[in-house]
Amino acid sequence: MKSTPIVQILEPFLLQKKVELYIKREDLNHPVISGNKLRKLKYNLLEACRLGYDTLLTFGGAFSNHIYAVAGAGSEFGFKTIGLIRGEEHRPLNHTLSFARERGMELHYIDRNSYRKKQEVDFLKGLEHRFGPFYLLPEGGTNELAIEGCKEMAEEIDESFHFVCCPVGTGGTLAGIIRGLGGRKKVIGFSSLKGDFLTNEVSALVGEFYENWNIENDYHFGGYAKIKPELINFILDFEQKHQIPLEPIYTGKMLYGIYDLIGKGGFPTNSKILALHTGGLQGNLGFSFRKSLQR
Ligand SMILES: *Cc1c(COP(=O)(O)O)cnc(C)c1O
DSSP, rough: OOEEEEEEEEHHHHHTTEEEEEEEGGGGGSSSOOHHHHHHHHHHHHHHTTTTTOOOEEOOOTTOOHHHHHHHHHHHOEEEEEEEESOOOOOOOOOHHHHHHHOEEEEEEOOOOHHHHTOOHHHHHHHHHHHOOOEEEGGGOOOOHHHHHHHHHHHTTTTTSEEEEEEEESSSSHHHHHHHTSSSSSEEEEESSSSSSSSEEEEEEHHHHHOEEEOSSSSSTSSSSOOOHHHHHHHHHHHHOOOOOOOOTTTHHHHHHHHHHHTTTTTTTTTTEEEOOOOOOHHHHHHHHHHHHHH
16 A cells, blocks of 8 residues: 555635644555555455455444445455345445445345344344354444554655544544554644543553543534534535645544644644544535535
8 A cells, every 4th residue: 555645735724823734645555445444454354365255244233334345345346245224225325335236245234133233243243144254343443453554654645743632433533553663753633522431432442552642522513424514614624725624524523633632732832733634525524515516
């Protein structure tokens, strides 16, 4: 994987606050799969290959960027893919699921009760009985190998930055960044979910030896996939000024949070801040959001 570009964001507000803001364009890392989901898949795909699997099986909601990425990676790298989707089928398929199907993913719908059992041994045995052998990718794609893949993003960040910011869903990406940077820079996660449980979950993923990070829990805008007019206005304004597309689930919330913290003096003078653009533009909400802007 080529390392992705880092661009500086220039505007009077940042000059006035005496901080520098840069964006690492992970959204440009691959034409189809794009963003952190590809980083999370890399070592899992190599492992599936090494173990001789030709099928990937995974779980997700109907709007999942992970489902999109697994379907894309499967067709790109020659795996059969099976997606178990939470809930009932809705026709027509949304953008994410129709893409997945075009890419050859076999879609099955499971009710919410069964979905909760997705990590239980008996349930997984049943799936193997039904579908044959498969390499299992967890919902959201977070596992140890995913964290290894995300560490490589950190290796592309040079020493001059003081802060690295990253959006958080399951926390796998953030955990990889924290481990990759090994405490050398302050890492700030911006949670897209309501609640403060993610600090514990990410602690478990990074291990106790890593410090110098925290999660901001005040920028979820009501919870996962929830939006508010001030978020949308911020995204539109940012895109117009800087020609960098954002989506409202992860990257928009993170950048809103960064600007808010800068405004409140949350970063010391002369800070050099790097924000990770984790992609998500191709996914359903990113996609329909973009379409709604094109009217
Ligand atoms: C999935 C996703 C995230 C969250 O990644 P986690 O590793 O689950 O925390 C962030 N940004 C985008 C665009 C995503 O699709």
